[in-house]
Amino acid sequence: MKLFTIVAISIAVLVQSLAAQAPPPKEPKEPTEKEKEELDSGIPIANELVRKTCSPCHKVDDKLRLSRISWRRTTPEGWEQTIKRMISLDGLKLEPAEAREILKYLSNTLGLAPEEARPAAFEVEKRMIDYKYAANKDAEEVCTKCHSMGRVISQRRSKTEWELLIAMHRGYYPLSDFQAFRRGGPPQTQPGPDGSPPDNRHPMDKVIPHLTDALALKTPEWSAWSANMRAPKLAGQWAFAGYQAGKGYFYGATTIKPGDKEDEFLTETRYTRVKTGDVIERKGKAIVYTGFQWRGRSESGASGKDSLREVMFLDRGQREISGRWFTGAYDETGIDVTLKRIGNDSIVLGIDHASLPAGSAREVQIHGVNFPANLSAAAIDFGPGVSVKRLVSATPALVRVEVEIAKDATIGPRDIGVAGAFREAGAVVYDKIDEIKVRPQAGMARVGGINFPKEFQQFEAIAFNNGADRKPDTKDDISLGPVDVTWSIEEYTATFDDDDKTYVGTLDDNGLFTPNVDGPNPKRKNRADNYGDVWVVATLKLPDGKVLRARAHLLVTVPLYMKFDQPEVAQ
Amino acid sequence: MKHLRSVNRKAQRIENDVVALQGPPQQPAAAPHIPLGCSLVFSPGWEADRNGGTAGLCQPVERDLFDCHTGCFWPAQVPDQLNHAPDWTAKCAAAQKDWRKIDLVFP
Numbered sequence: 001m002k003l004f005t006i007v008a009i010s011i012a013v014l015v016q017s018l019a020a021q022a023p024p025p026k027e028p029k030e031p032t033e034k035e036k037e038e039l040d041s042g043i044p045i046a047n048e049l050v051r052k053t054c055s056p057c058h059k060v061d062d063k064l065r066l067s068r069i070s071w072r073r074t075t076p077e078g079w080e081q082t083i084k085r086m087i088s089l090d091g092l093k094l095e096p097a098e099a100r101e102i103l104k105y106l107s108n109t110l111g112l113a114p115e116e117a118r119p120a121a122f123e124v125e126k127r128m129i130d131y132k133y134a135a136n137k138d139a140e141e142v143c144t145k146c147h148s149m150g151r152v153i154s155q156r157r158s159k160t161e162w163e164l165l166i167a168m169h170r171g172y173y174p175l176s177d178f179q180a181f182r183r184g185g186p187p188q189t190q191p192g193p194d195g196s197p198p199d200n201r202h203p204m205d206k207v208i209p210h211l212t213d214a215l216a217l218k219t220p221e222w223s224a225w226s227a228n229m230r231a232p233k234l235a236g237q238w239a240f241a242g243y244q245a246g247k248g249y250f251y252g253a254t255t256i257k258p259g260d261k262e263d264e265f266l267t268e269t270r271y272t273r274v275k276t277g278d279v280i281e282r283k284g285k286a287i288v289y290t291g292f293q294w295r296g297r298s299e300s301g302a303s304g305k306d307s308l309r310e311v312m313f314l315d316r317g318q319r320e321i322s323g324r325w326f327t328g329a330y331d332e333t334g335i336d337v338t339l340k341r342i343g344n345d346s347i348v349l350g351i352d353h354a355s356l357p358a359g360s361a362r363e364v365q366i367h368g369v370n371f372p373a374n375l376s377a378a379a380i381d382f383g384p385g386v387s388v389k390r391l392v393s394a395t396p397a398l399v400r401v402e403v404e405i406a407k408d409a410t411i412g413p414r415d416i417g418v419a420g421a422f423r424e425a426g427a428v429v430y431d432k433i434d435e436i437k438v439r440p441q442a443g444m445a446r447v448g449g450i451n452f453p454k455e456f457q458q459f460e461a462i463a464f465n466n467g468a469d470r471k472p473d474t475k476d477d478i479s480l481g482p483v484d485v486t487w488s489i490e491e492y493t494a495t496f497d498d499d500d501k502t503y504v505g506t507l508d509d510n511g512l513f514t515p516n517v518d519g520p521n522p523k524r525k526n527r528a529d530n531y532g533d534v535w536v537v538a539t540l541k542l543p544d545g546k547v548l549r550a551r552a553h554l555l556v557t558v559p560l561y562m563k564f565d566q567p568e569v570a571q
Numbered sequence: 572m573k574h575l576r577s578v579n580r581k582a583q584r585i586e587n588d589v590v591a592l593q594g595p596p597q598q599p600a601a602a603p604h605i606p607l608g609c610s611l612v613f614s615p616g617w618e619a620d621r622n623g624g625t626a627g628l629c630q631p632v633e634r635d636l637f638d639c640h641t642g643c644f645w646p647a648q649v650p651d652q653l654n655h656a657p658d659w660t661a662k663c664a665a666a667q668k669d670w671r672k673i674d675l676v677f678p
Contacts, residue, residue, distance in 0.1 A: 088678060089654055147647040172654050173646040444618065451671045494626040519670050520631035527667075528630040533623075557618045557625055558632045562650045562676045 038158045041218045042070035047105040049098060057090065068164065069110070071217055073156040075117060076107040076289045077124050080566035089172075103569065104263075104289065111290035113225035114313065116156065123150025124293075125311045125324040126331035128444065136210040142203045145180040146173075147564075152211075156219065159212040166204050180204075229291040231263040232318050238339040239369045240271050241349045242325075245439070246458040246510050247335075248275040248482065251349045251367035253397075254339055263288045267298060274352045274367065286310060287570065294321055295570040309570060312337065329453030330446065330560070346370040348416055348423035355463070355480040356386060356414075358431045359407035363392060366399040372419050375399065381417035385409025385429060405429055411465060412478060430465040430480055435472055437462050438538050438552035445505065445515040445556045447530045452518050452559035459511040459552060461485040461538040485538040487511050492533045492553065499524070500532025504556040507536060515556050531556045617648045633666040636673070650676040 031039065042065040045051055050069075051060055058066040065071075080103055086092040094102070112120075122129050133140040133149045143152045157165065169176050178184070181204035188198035199206070234256045242250035252271025259265045269282045284298025296310035309331070312323030319341045326334030340347055352365040366380070377391040380399065385406045392400035399418060409429050416426035439460050446455035463483040467476030487509065491501045503524060505515040516530035524530070533555045540548045577586045620627030629635035638644065640659055643651030650656035655678045663669035 084678065146645075173643050173651065174653070175643055176646065179644075442623075451673060452675060492624070494622070494624045498626075500625070520633055520667060526630045529632055531625045531628070533625050553623075555619055555623070555625065558628065560648050560675075561636070561673065562648060562655070562678060564647065564678060 038071075038160060041158055043073075043110055045070060045105075045109070047101075047109075050102050050105050053092070053094065053098065053102060068161065069106070071158040071161045073110045073112060073217060073222065075112060075120070075124055075154045076103060076293060076295060076569040077566040078151075078154055079103055079106045079110075080569050081564060084566070099568070100571075104287070107289040107293070108229070108291075109226075111226075111293075112154065112156065113219070113221035114292050114316065115221045115225075116219065117154070117290075117293065118313065120150050120154035121311075121313065121323070123148060123154055126326055126334070127324065128332065128440070130442070135214055136207070138203050138206045139210050139214075142180045142207050146176065153215065156215050156217050156222070157211070158217045159208065161217070162208050162211045162215075166208070225291070231261075232288055232291060232314055234265055234288070234314070234318065234321075237342040237369075238321070239342050239347045239349060240269055240337065240339055242271065242335040242337045244333075244335040245460045245482075246512055247273060249350055249352075250274065250280070250335065251397075252280075253342070253369060259285060263291075265296075267296065269298065272367070274350075274365070282306075282308070284308075284310065285570075288314065289569075292316075294323065297567075297570045298325070308335075309567060310337075312339070328456065329448070330455040331565075332455050332457065342369050344370070346372065346419050346421035348418050348421050348426060350423060350426055351416060354427050356382075356403070356405045356427055356429050358385070358405050358409045358411065358429055361389070361402065361404040363400060363402050364427075366401065366416065366418055367397065368399070368418060368421070368423075369397055370421075371396050371399055375419060377401065379419045381415075382427060383414035383416075386414060386427075411468070428478055428480060430478060432465065433463045433480060433483070433540070433542060433548065434466040435464050436483065436485065436538055436540050436548045436550045437464060438536060438550045441552050443513065443536065443552060443554045445513055445554065446559050447505075447515045447518045447556060448559055449515075449517045450519055452561075454515050455559075456515070457513040457554060459487070459507075459513065459536050459538070459554075461511070461540065461550065463540070483540060485511075485540045488537045488539070489554075490535040490537050490551070492535050494533060498532075500556075501534050503530045504532045504534055504554075505530070511536075511538070513554060513556075518559055529558065531558060617645050631667065633670045636666045636670075650678070 044064040045066050046064065051064070051066065054066055054069060058069055060066055083099060083103060087094060122131065131149055133153070139152070140149060143149055166181065170181060182202045183200065187200045191197055192199065235258050236256060238254040238256060240250070240252040240254045244250070250271045250273055252269060254267055254269040257266045265286050265288070267284045267286060270279065272279050280300055282298040282300045284296050286294050286296025288294050292314040294310060294312035294314060298308055298310060300306040308325040308327050310323065310325045312321045314321045320338065322338040324334045325337050346368060347370060348366060348368040350367055353362065371394060375391065375394045377388045380388045380391070380401055382388060382403055386409060387404050388401050389404050390402040392402060411430050412428065413425035414427045414429060416423045439462055443457040443459060445457040448454035460482045463480040465478040465480060466472050467474065467478050469476055487507045489501055489507050491498055503516055503521060505513060507513050513536065519529065520527040521530055533553060535551045536554045537549060537551045542548065577583045619625065636649065637660055639649040641652045643653055650659050652659065656676050659674065659676065662672040666673065
C-alpha cells in the first residue's frame, strides 16, 4: 500500500510537471488579406476521380480545393509530367483510362488561355529555337541553368505554389542550390546604380516575386477563356498547307470526323509534296484540350510506321488550326502545318515556284481548294508585271497556267488571286539573286546510332534579293525561298589542331546532317566522342558564273541520357 | 606615356598593356549561341561549353557520366541516382567500357 502511494504520488507529480512544461496550445494565426486572397484564388476540383486519386496526399478543403493542385494551371504536357512524377516517385497507381480522364480534367479546368499558351507554344511544338526571356534576367538565369524557359512560361501559379515549386526542385535535386538557386561569391557591398542598398537576396528569392506577378494563377485571360470554353466543332473539310525544311511545300486536304467523345476527333489527310508530286495519305486521331489545344497522332501506310505527333492551336473563330507535326528521337523533324476550314469559297494555298524571275516565262501550278469549274485565264491574277498567258489545265484543287514576267516588272511580293480568292504574298518577282543564307544559323545534332538515337539536323539555303535599296541585310530584302545548293562541311577552328570535321558526321546533297556514332572513339585524341563544332557551307553557282557562299554553325554534341517527354497527351 | 618611347619589344608590350588599362574597358565578346534548353551556364555546359562549342566539354562524356549521375549535376540531362534512377549503373560498372549498356531514362 505504501509502495502504491509512493508510485501514485510520483506519477501525479510527473504528470503535473509534464503539463507545466507543455507549450500552451497555439492560437490559430489570422491569415493576412493577401493570404486570404491567395487561398480564395484556388480552383475547386469537381471531378470525383481526381479527388479520389489525389486526396490521399493532397488535402481536400470545404470548397473542394485540393492542396497544391488547385493553385496551379498549365498545359496538358505540364500536367502529364506531374502525373508521371507522382507515379514514378510518389507511388501513385493509375490505370491508363483513369490517367486519361484525370489529365483531361486537369488540363481543361486548370489549363491555360490561348493568350497564355501561345508564347510557350515552342515548348510543346518541340521547336529548336533561340528563346530570350526578356521580362526578367534573374528568372531566365535561374531556370535555364537546367531546362528550357518554355517549361516555366507554360505555368501559372500562386505565390505559395511558386515557392513550393522551388522547394521541390531543391528537395529532389539538392545540387540545384549551388547551380542556380543560391547566390555564390562574396556579398555585394556596393549600392545599386540608382543608389539603392546592395541586393544580397539569393537568385531564387529575387525570382519568386517576378514569377508570382508575371505568371499569376488568377488572370483576366483565364477568367474570360474558362467562362467561354467548350469542346470545338471541327468536323468537316479542311485545306492543308505544310512546309518542311529540306522537303519544301505540301498542299492537300484533311477530313476531320467526330471521335468517341465531343473533344476527340478522327482525321484523314491527303497531301502532295509539290517538289516531287508524291502523294501522302495519313490517318490519325486527336484530342482537343482546353477548347483549343490539339494533340494528335497520325500514321501513313498500312504498317503505321511513319508516325507523326501533332501539336496545334485552334483559332478563336474555329476556322484555322496551326502548329507542328513532328517525329524523330529528339522531335527534330517536323512539318509546319496550317489547316483552314473549307466553306463554299475558293482558297489559294500556294504555288510550286514561288519566286518568278523578271523577263522570263514559265508554267506555274496553283494549289488550292474549291476552284470553280469554268475557270478562265482572266480570272487568275498575279498582279502588276506578271501576265497570265494561258490556262493549261484546271481542277478544283490544282490550276496550271503559263505566266510571263515583264523584264521591267517591279521586284517584290505578289498576291495571287484565283476567281476572287487571294493568297497574300504567294509569289515574288525578282531580277537577280544577291545572296544566300543558311537556315538555321546555329544548328545542333547529337551523336548516336549504337546505344542512343541520333539527332539529325536539316539545313536549307534561302536566296535573297537586296530589294529596292539594293543594299544587303536591310529590311526591304526579299526572300526568294529555298534554293538547291552544293553543301560542304568546313572546320570551325576552336582549338589547336582541331579535327572535328573528320569525325562529326556527314552532310548529304539535300542539306541533311547525319551525325556519327556515339561512344568514345579510340582513333581520336583522348578517346574523345565524335562530337565537335563545324561550319556548314552552302555554295550556289549562278548562271552568270558568279558564286555565292553562306555558312552556319553546327554543334554536334552529346546525347541526352534522360528525356522529359509527354507523348501520352495525344493518346 | 607622353614623354617616353619604348625602344624594344618588351617595352612595347608593357606600353600596350598600360595604354589598354588606361583606356575604357574593352567590350565583352558577343554572347555565344545557346541552344534551346541547353545548360550552357554550368562550366562546362552539357551540350556546349561557355564559348558555344564542344572543345571545353568532358572528353569522352562517358568518363564523367557517373559523376553527373550520382551528384545529379545535370538533372535535366542525366538520370539522377537520388530519385529517378537509383539503379542506373547496375548493368554498367565503368561507363567508358560498358557504355552500350547504359539505358535512356524517360522520367
